[in-house]
Amino acid sequence: MTTKFYDRLSNDLTQLLENPIDHNVIIEVGEAPINQIFKAHSYILQSRSTYFKKRFNETLFNVKKLKIPNISVKVFNSIIKYIYGGTISLEKLESSIIFDLLIASFELDLDELVEHLQTHLVTNNASWLKLNFAQVIQKSYHKNFEIIQNFCNNIIAKNPDTIFESENLNSLPEDVLISIIKLDDLQLEEDKIWDYVIQWGRARNPNVPANLNEWTSDNFLTLKTTLKNCFPHIRYFNISSEQIIEKFYPYQQLFEPKLWSDINIKLLSHNKPISSTILPPRKIISSNLPTRTIRIPSNIISNEHALEILSWICRKETPYTESNPYEFKLLVRGSRDGFDVKNIYEICDKVSNTVIVLKVEGTGEIIGGYNPLEIRNNINRKYFYSKDSFVFSLKTENLKNSIISRVKDFNRAIYYYSSMQYLDFGSALNLRDNLKAQKNSYYGILNYEKPIHSNEDVFSVEEFEIFKISPLK
Structure with missing residues (x-):
């Protein structure tokens, strides 16, 4: 049986941080005038973080000097204590600081801390996440942020207007939009998802004419290129014939010939086989789903x-x-x-x-x-x-x-x-x-x-x- 004296080890390493004997790293954190110098040890930093390991490989000096201006002093102070002592105290930190701590931990490749902070935010700070939803969703769509993403996706799936009727829709990164329109339980009619995707794509190309009748073939090609990664996630064969005529026909130049042919075949003969992939219908909770919910037009309250x-x-x-x-x-x-x-x-x-x-x-x-x-x-x-x-x-x-x-x-x-x-x-x-x-x-x-x-x-x-x-x- 192995006895582990982690508390003593954590305390001794923390003392080394507070009294950095034989330090060989100087880290300047934050931007002036709110910046601070931290003295640390390269072996400890690079053993705990691949970020520091990569940075130190770029530096050949005996005393390594790093600048990290995009992380605040308050946030880095918590991170360096975690790196040395393996401890983190969140009780007295505001939710916004904890979220900044999460982003900084991701940037510094501290996977264990990233997972812990996500769980803490979802469990204890859900109201803050909802109130600052636009900021959260913009910054948290990385593969390491699965817990936060699931939290956001659950909100969006049940209340799609949270994002689709917000002023932030057009500024969403492509990968965020795709992750949303891939949701099987997104409570939104397929033709409206199409409308929002087109809106997003047109916003990315502000030089195309506002009037669709004035579009050239080049305009359609530009939009098709912009939306090529979004199109595979639209459930084309779950849209009514009326909506196909109203929503798809004006944009038929965006479709690949085979897909457009299959859409028309299904429109004319529903039971005839086609070669295009048919995605399953979304899991709509209620057949009486309202077309939209009311979004509060406030900059203060959620x-x-x-x-x-x-x-x-x-x-x-x-x-x-x-x-x-x-x-x-x-x-x-x-x-x-x-x-x-x-x-x-x-x-x-x-x-x-x-x-x-x-x-x-x-x-x-x-x-x-x-x-x-x-x-x-x-x-x-x-x-x-x-x-x-x-x-x-x-x-x-x-x-x-x-x-x-x-x-x-x-x-x-x-x-x-x-x-x-x-x-x-x-x-x-x-x-x-x-x-x-x-x-x-x-x-x-x-x-x-x-x-x-x-x-x-x-x-x-x-x-x-x-x-x-x-x-x-």
Whole structure:
């Protein structure tokens, strides 16, 4: 039997890192002014990472000097401790730092750490992954990121509009798009998948005419070349004859002659054999699959946040999880319409059932409130009655669970004072003046059940948005 003294070994090697006797490597990490020098030992680094082994083979000096500007000091500090001591502590790290740590670990060929960090993020930081879905999907489509990819694919398969109706579709790398359209359980009609693939391809070739009738043979050849790796994953023989005529015929020059012939044979005689590969139909969960779901037009909150807010509005005991029965119509966005409270009164005058969300400057907090009443411009110093208003603080990487605080003094639920640029939810959330330029807004505790913030701090915002909430028709 072999006795393994790993704890002592880890501690001794960590001490060697903290007091780098006989070091022969100097690593400059980060970019000035936030950079730092680490002193290390080449034998330890290259025995733990093929990245360093390759780098050291490129350097012939006795003392090797490396620069790694694309990894932050905070991230590399965790990595070097893992390399020396085999330990990693994630409890006090923000989700964004853990994700950066994952990307850096991949770049440094630390496969064991890559797997561990993926599992940790999916298990403990799923909300952050969903909120930052575009960033995650852009950076994580590598063969070593199978755990994160499965997480993303599961979301996309069930909610394809997450990516196909987003502004990020056209910027997806080809391998990411292919991995998505290969999914057997992608809950999207095949003709719509075709539409999105064509949209992606046309976006890659902005010089082709917008009007298809003006296309030349060269235009079709250009698009065919762009999409050649995507086409094998379209399930051509699972599209109705009507959709073939509507969607395929305008683009028939994109098809290889044999495939185009087989599509037409199947169109005319469904049972006649063909030589082209027939992919199986996708596993659609419901035959009544809606053609599209509602995507929240927000730069602050995720669909998950929106469903949580809707659950509070409807006072549901079981929260909404996927199906969104309401529309979020964007009325005001600070970066678009200005940050003065007076703009809220002017744009939203006589509009009821609104939700305001605010991203607090410097902390990343997402706070806000639901106002069922009409917003009233030219009303000065007056409280209004409501039994249904509430304020909230939403779950983020720094807040494990969302907080909702409902009104308890119904007569003092909402306070309007437009000429002074005051808009208050009782005294629980008080919006003042220019929300971005001035740090005059503040949290309170009166008139609502509980505070949504531990301190009655003043704050300014990085961004804010107001939505009109309406049932889908």
